[in-house]
Amino acid sequence: MSSRSQTIADKLTRAIIDHRLVPGCKLGERELSEIFNVSRIVVRQALIRLADDGLAQIERNRGAFVAKPSMQEAMEIYDALTLVEQGVAAQLSDRLGPAGWAELRQHVERQRQAVAAGNDALADVLGQEFHTVFVRLSRNKVMQEIHAQLVRRTTLLRSLITADFDYCNLLDDHSRVVDLLEKGRLKQAMDLIDTHHRAVVRGYIMDREVFPEMTPAEALVPYLDGTVDAATTAGPLRRMAKSPGNGKAASHLHIHLPKADPAPASRASNKKTNRGLPS
Amino acid sequence: MSSRSQTIADKLTRAIIDHRLVPGCKLGERELSEIFNVSRIVVRQALIRLADDGLAQIERNRGAFVAKPSMQEAMEIYDALTLVEQGVAAQLSDRLGPAGWAELRQHVERQRQAVAAGNDALADVLGQEFHTVFVRLSRNKVMQEIHAQLVRRTTLLRSLITADFDYCNLLDDHSRVVDLLEKGRLKQAMDLIDTHHRAVVRGYIMDREVFPEMTPAEALVPYLDGTVDAATTAGPLRRMAKSPGNGKAASHLHIHLPKADPAPASRASNKKTNRGLPS
DNA sequence: ATCACAAGATTGGATACCAATCAACATTTT
DNA sequence: AAAATGTTGATTGGTATCCAATCTTGTGAT
Numbered sequence: 144m145s146s147r148s149q150t151i152a153d154k155l156t157r158a159i160i161d162h163r164l165v166p167g168c169k170l171g172e173r174e175l176s177e178i179f180n181v182s183r184i185v186v187r188q189a190l191i192r193l194a195d196d197g198l199a200q201i202e203r204n205r206g207a208f209v210a211k212p213s214m215q216e217a218m219e220i221y222d223a224l225t226l227v228e229q230g231v232a233a234q235l236s237d238r239l240g241p242a243g244w245a246e247l248r249q250h251v252e253r254q255r256q257a258v259a260a261g262n263d264a265l266a267d268v269l270g271q272e273f274h275t276v277f278v279r280l281s282r283n284k285v286m287q288e289i290h291a292q293l294v295r296r297t298t299l300l301r302s303l304i305t306a307d308f309d310y311c312n313l314l315d316d317h318s319r320v321v322d323l324l325e326k327g328r329l330k331q332a333m334d335l336i337d338t339h340h341r342a343v344v345r346g347y348i349m350d351r352e353v354f355p356e357m358t359p360a361e362a363l364v365p366y367l368d369g370t371v372d373a374a375t376t377a378g379p380l381r382r383m384a385k386s387p388g389n390g391k392a393a394s395h396l397h398i399h400l401p402k403a404d405p406a407p408a409s410r411a412s413n414k415k416t417n418r419g420l421p422s
Numbered sequence: 423m424s425s426r427s428q429t430i431a432d433k434l435t436r437a438i439i440d441h442r443l444v445p446g447c448k449l450g451e452r453e454l455s456e457i458f459n460v461s462r463i464v465v466r467q468a469l470i471r472l473a474d475d476g477l478a479q480i481e482r483n484r485g486a487f488v489a490k491p492s493m494q495e496a497m498e499i500y501d502a503l504t505l506v507e508q509g510v511a512a513q514l515s516d517r518l519g520p521a522g523w524a525e526l527r528q529h530v531e532r533q534r535q536a537v538a539a540g541n542d543a544l545a546d547v548l549g550q551e552f553h554t555v556f557v558r559l560s561r562n563k564v565m566q567e568i569h570a571q572l573v574r575r576t577t578l579l580r581s582l583i584t585a586d587f588d589y590c591n592l593l594d595d596h597s598r599v600v601d602l603l604e605k606g607r608l609k610q611a612m613d614l615i616d617t618h619h620r621a622v623v624r625g626y627i628m629d630r631e632v633f634p635e636m637t638p639a640e641a642l643v644p645y646l647d648g649t650v651d652a653a654t655t656a657g658p659l660r661r662m663a664k665s666p667g668n669g670k671a672a673s674h675l676h677i678h679l680p681k682a683d684p685a686p687a688s689r690a691s692n693k694k695t696n697r698g699l700p701s
Numbered sequence: 702a703t704c705a706c707a708a709g710a711t712t713g714g715a716t717a718c719c720a721a722t723c724a725a726c727a728t729t730t731t
Numbered sequence: 732a733a734a735a736t737g738t739t740g741a742t743t744g745g746t747a748t749c750c751a752a753t754c755t756t757g758t759g760a761t
Contacts, residue, residue, distance in 0.1 A: 283501055
């Protein structure tokens with residue numbers, strides 16, 4: 144069992160990549176310590192981890208906030224992601240065996256079926272996951288960790304965009320990358336990876352304010368599992384219907400949570416899936 | 423001014439990459455808190471940062487130790503570094519202007535002069551720095567941070583190897599990479615980067631124990647700025663705490679590892695390798 | 702309306718304390 | 732004597748409480 148601050152950091156991470164905590168959202172120590180029923184220090188340690196990961200930024204004497212990357216930084220993140228995936232593509236085109244190619248194809252196929260079935264949420268998750276599977280096949284844990292961090296940060300970025308992706312298009316990209324690589328057309332595959340990411344970043348419009356729809360307390364409910372003490376809680380069954388005052392201006396920004404938990408395999412240390420709450 | 427735990431983390435990082443703290447060395451909370459005159463909690467936060475950076479590993483209820491990567495992990499780190507630098511090379515060969523090429527050449531020249539002057543320590547530092555300058559020219563801060571982290575980890579790895587590099591050879595590599603890139607011979611440059619790193623990793627012999635030459639208290643002396651015992655005054659004088667010049671230039675020293683010991687390599691029977699007591 | 706200033710809140714950190722766990726030592730048993 | 736088994740001490744992970752510095756806010760004076 145890993146440390147408590149790691150657990151908290153993981154939950155906050157998931158809340159962020161699920162877009163339940165949006166960029167700029169204040170992460171107050173006292174507030175979080177009450178939500179998670181831990182001491183402020185544990186929360187601070189968790190926030191340090193978040194900040195190291197680029198998902199939060201800590202301003203001295205002002206506190207921690209969900210990171211709010213600039214357009215410049217957004218492009219840098221996508222550039223770095225492109226660089227990494229192109230490099231991995233080059234490696235795979237050399238060394239990947241038949242089993243690996245099969246796994247990639249199978250993944251693409253699963254996503255295609257999800258799209259066909261109209262399950263957009265699942266298709267979204269699988270689309271994300273493709274990149275992770277891709278990098279995992281390099282069998283380089285260090286690289287995987289770097290890549291996973293970049294993916295988390297791109298996921299955060301999606302909170303800031305007017306997202307309406309053409310998933311079919313991206314799916315085709317995945318499929319074609321696999322095709323090209325297996326045929327040894329490395330250069331073309333790498334170019335496609337580049338345009339793939341550029342297609343995403345092009346849709347970005349970031350000079351827009353994002354308003355939280357819920358307080359952190361509400362946002363974090365799905366991640367509080369049983370281990371919380373039963374003293375103050377009315378149970379983890381709390382629905383978010385409850386609104387303790389403060390119904391700040393709610394913007395219309397629909398958030399969809401993926402159903403299945405794909406466990407983004409963030410840190411090697413923690414693999415608890417706390418998400419299966421009834422809700 | 424950043425937080426105190428960040429300051430401590432920086433000092434520990436420098437001590438590690440200067441090989442004053444060697445892999446496996448215990449980083450006790452109380453010990454460090456006394457050395458730095460801070461509370462245990464600040465030390466713990468610093469250790470969390472170190473662990474996130476891959477320079478330390480924290481074992482639950484056992485404490486933190488300077489990371490001791492396996493041979494597998496060492497290769498993964500170098501692989502990742504190669505991937506990153508190859509990718510940056512590809513970018514630079516497209517986009518780098520004359521000023522950039524000039525900066526690279528100038529850097530190589532400075533290292534050449536250091537070698538000519540017999541200043542091995544400086545040549546070593548410059549040799550390391552070349553890679554950093556190289557990546558900085560990509561103008562991608564995210565990539566720079568990723569690369570810097572990888573470089574720190576390779577530097578840590580050097581504590582574990584029988585180091586006897588041919589600096590001239592590596593210097594030539596740097597020079598040739600710049601040449602090849604500027605001429606647009608990207609493929610060859612990338613191959614050279616690969617062999618460059620492979621040349622380093624080939625020298626690795628890691629099934630060897632490393633014994634600390636000094637206690638952490640001794641190892642960390644150079645990084646305790648000015649007022650070691652300034653608990654009461656909490657000096658306004660500690661302004662220059664972050665200046666890296668002090669650490670780098672002055673504190674690079676050659677560490678003579680103990681002669682290869684025919685002791686049993688992997689048997690855990692004798693674990694008391696901590697604390698370089700006079701033996 | 703604007704500026705200055707006092708009051709409150711929040712963070713960063715220190716200290717003291719506790720429970721759980723691990724390591725080393727001491728003791729018993731074979 | 733060697734192995735197995737307590738027992739004790741040290742270290743870590745964590746909590747609660749307190750304090751200083753800083754930021755934010757609200758109020759009052761100009």
